[in-house]
Amino acid sequence: MDGPFAVGFLGAGQMATALAGGWTAAGLLDLPRCRAADPSPEARAAFSKATGVEAVGQNAHVTACDILVLAVKPQYVADVLAEIRPALQPRHLVISIAAGVTLAQLTAGLGDAVRIVRVMPNTPCLVGASASGYATRGDGPDAAVVGKLFGAVGQAVRVSESQLDAVTGLSGSGPAYVYVMIEALADGGVKAGLPRDVAQKLAAQTVLGAAKMVLDTGRHPGALKDAVASPGGTTIAGLHALERAGVRAALMDAVEAATRRASELGKKE
Template structure:
């Protein structure tokens, strides 16, 4: 498999770096292109893969990872070779499988993905949907690439807007929670640096417990909240402030906006 990476920004670099580090692909089989030389240089230094100066120099690849901005995607896809059946894996936000198929060579097999920014530190949560012509082997390729920097789930395309609202936008919501927890620690008398370190580790540890124990978050919460104790007092304050409903509405609002962007 020869992989052409179109758009050598942070996410494309993270995915390829993770896949090479995990042994899923070889650096010698990856070739990147970016219209900005600085981005291409950074990609080459980070991954050990090669880069090309012109997009049509990727013609010998059989798999393409489309990491451009949405407004640049049509031009990039139009430059792909028309005489071969290629797999196109797109992480370009808001572009549907039908749109990607329409703008790609006719024999292309399409997979649409939604990764998130924690992929940059190997803790991504991604989902992908298969186009009509994509094969089981293509799905494994996408899962290998995305899974090398976190988890990767296959979903119907209709669910990708919800994925965008939850795991795509979710890191920003969690960053706000961490910041607020740290502010609470400062208010209670902790130095800022220590409060932030404790808040970040608390969120990391809680998330790990959910993932590794398989227990419902509510059950884990109940283990911490002893009768008449400090935790239940804090939980009562959160319920009064509407934390739960605010987070539900945040995911719903982000999902609606993803749908709007896809239609526009």
């Protein structure tokens, strides 16, 4: 499968919309053959408006596509799998982005013969900057297809399935942590006298630039931090304030809490 792909989205929420938009921008979707399904009329309307892909209320309609993206909340997965199972054929590849739902659980719902891949992406795929982890049951061509799709909307890393809950806690939930950081940095700028729009732009660009430095240079973040913090200067004073407030431990706790919750959601299924 080289693409463009006929992709069906089971669930037309925020993540499905982001993926469809990103893949469309990357030229990977055969749009006339793509479909989406969601029980919410509002979600269907928003998805179609944003992507140009037809969205309907019946999941069975989506099985006309070759690749099926399972993008529903974990508590709805079992019902959706039962609905689509009779229509699945060897040509279908099921990509699940449902947090915490294991390959074993997906296989139990769809059967041993179905090709299944688990992926944990995040919403920046809409702007081509996603961080995704994925796990497969083997080393066949399906892994290459998933790598191509999710690599087109950011960075895609293959991991063992046992690590996917940690991916959920880190990069899956991580954008929300970073948005809090950007908002707080901007608030600090406003408190220091900057106009709100200027502070927000500077804060967001600072986070973007720092992340790009880590990715492009390959240097450890601690080394890059040390390069900015001159003796007795402004940066080390700010870093001291962060350490005193426990920001580092709070971020670690956030990743741990989200990882634990992802595991709990999977066990409920």
